[in-house]
Amino acid sequence: xxxxxxxxxxxxxxxxxxxxxxxxxxxxxxxxxxxxxxxxxxxxxxxxxxxxxxxxxxxxxxxxxxxxxxxxxxxxxxxxxxxxxxxxxxxxxxxxx
Amino acid sequence: xxxxxxxxxxxxxxxxxxxxxxxxxxxxxxxxxxxxxxxxxxxxxxxxxxxxxxxxxxxxxxxxxxxxxxxxxxxxxxxxxxxxxxxxxxxxxxxxxxxxxxxxxxxxxxxxxxxxxxxxxxxxxxxxxxxxxxxxxxxxxxxxxxxxxxxxxxxxxxxxxxxxxxxxxxxxxxxxxxxxxxxxxxxxxxxxxxxxxxxxxxxxxxxxxxxxxxxxxxxxxxxxxxxxxxx
Numbered sequence: 636x637x638x639x640x641x642x643x644x645x646x647x648x649x650x651x652x653x654x655x656x657x658x659x660x661x662x663x664x665x666x667x668x669x670x671x672x673x674x675x676x677x678x679x680x681x682x683x684x685x686x687x688x689x690x691x692x693x694x695x696x697x698x699x700x701x702x703x704x705x706x707x708x709x710x711x712x713x714x715x716x717x718x719x720x721x722x723x724x725x726x727x728x729x730x731x732x
Numbered sequence: 733x734x735x736x737x738x739x740x741x742x743x744x745x746x747x748x749x750x751x752x753x754x755x756x757x758x759x760x761x762x763x764x765x766x767x768x769x770x771x772x773x774x775x776x777x778x779x780x781x782x783x784x785x786x787x788x789x790x791x792x793x794x795x796x797x798x799x800x801x802x803x804x805x806x807x808x809x810x811x812x813x814x815x816x817x818x819x820x821x822x823x824x825x826x827x828x829x830x831x832x833x834x835x836x837x838x839x840x841x842x843x844x845x846x847x848x849x850x851x852x853x854x855x856x857x858x859x860x861x862x863x864x865x866x867x868x869x870x871x872x873x874x875x876x877x878x879x880x881x882x883x884x885x886x887x888x889x890x891x892x893x894x895x896x897x898x899x900x901x902x903x904x905x906x907x908x909x910x911x912x913x914x915x916x917x918x919x920x921x922x923x924x925x926x927x928x929x930x931x932x933x934x935x936x937x938x939x940x941x942x943x944x945x946x947x948x949x950x951x952x953x954x955x956x957x958x959x960x961x962x963x
Contacts, residue, residue, distance in 0.1 A: 640828050641821070650818040654811055660954055661807045667962035676954035684947045691821045692943045699759055702766050709770035713777045717784065724785045 639696035649690045656683050746931040758933050765937040769944050776948055779903070783896050783955060790889040795960030796875055797893035800865060802856060806957040809852050810949060816845035817946045820939045827932035832925055835935070839919040842942070846912040853905055857898075866898070867891040897956055904952060907945045914938050 660679040668675060689695040694706065744754050751757035787794045823838035864872040871894075875885040918938055921927065927935055 640825060643822065643825065646818060646821050646825070650814065653814045653817075657807060657810045657814065657953075660958065661803060664803075664954075664958040664961040672958075672960075672962060676958050677951075680951050680954050683950045687817060687943050687947050687950070691817050691946075692940055699763065701763050705763065705766040705770050709773040712770075713773050716774075716777050716781055720781050721784060721788070725788060 639693065641690065641693070641696070645690065649686050653683055653686060744930055746926075754930060758936075761933045761937060762940075765940050769940065772944060776900075776903070779896070779900050780951070780955075783900065786892050786896065787959070790886075790892060793885055793889035794893045796873075796885050797865075797890045797897070798957060798959035799961070800863070801897070801957045802859070803957050803961065805852055805856050806953050809849050810953045812845050812849045812852070813946045813949050816842050816849070817943055819845065820942045824932065824936050824939045827922070827927045827935045828929055830928040832922065832927075835922045835927065836919060839915050839922055839935075843912050843915050843919065846908055846915070850905060850908055850912075853901065857901075860894070860898075865894055867895045900952055900956065904945065904948055907948070911938070911942050911945055914941070 656679050660676055663675050663679075664672060666672075688706075694702065697703070747754055747757055751760065819838045819841045823835055823842065826835040826838055860866055864870050871887070871891055873885075873887045873890050875887075915938060918934055922935070
């Protein structure tokens, strides 16, 4: 067994954290925070995604550097796609599609 | 070939001949899976990008469309997927310890949770058809009391929201269907006793796929259901 074995306790803790965060994000959506509603929702979603990646997908325990390279590249390319596209559309005058 | 017992002993029947050992095989397989997931990020990324641009342009329409989605069913489905991610994570662990019965039980639980998710999604889609919120010829949208009296809601733009809603949840559901099929095959082999502490890569890789699909939904839920819920 070369792979790291994660204790069931940690899995249950992550599971409960994910469920709690789901409840929080649904609850916070009904409170008026202005533009921060979207920011809070996406922050919680990212926190949940990181928990899944690190613990359920074992990224925290992987000894293979190539896995990290692939994950970081994937996120970097996604960032290029989103950031450069939005840098264009959000800086044009509205209505000039 | 009794003069080379060491080689015979160390050879796992699941090892492909082009790998030096099981560890190398596992690493190559895992890297391949992560590369596939990187392409999946690109695949979903295009839709997320389209979503962001249209949400920026047509915010009032996106908020109005989002309000017609059932937030309870969306939240329940999120919880169902999180539970299925737990059963998948535990099934990888069961395979690592070579617990066949536990592995089969957890894989079946994952399949059932996946089917519950798809069932709830089906109910949501069916109600969209009944409400004529499906983009196309019979699309019809009655704006309920607008949150801001000055904003005009253009039904044509709401079709864009629902197009993206159906495309994103549809492609996500397709991934779920593929995942359920994948786990059905793995359950069969696990029941036959194919996976043990020395060989469980298929369980691990299918698990990575399932967790990835879970992460996509973790983003879809707030982006589609929670745009403008504040009272």
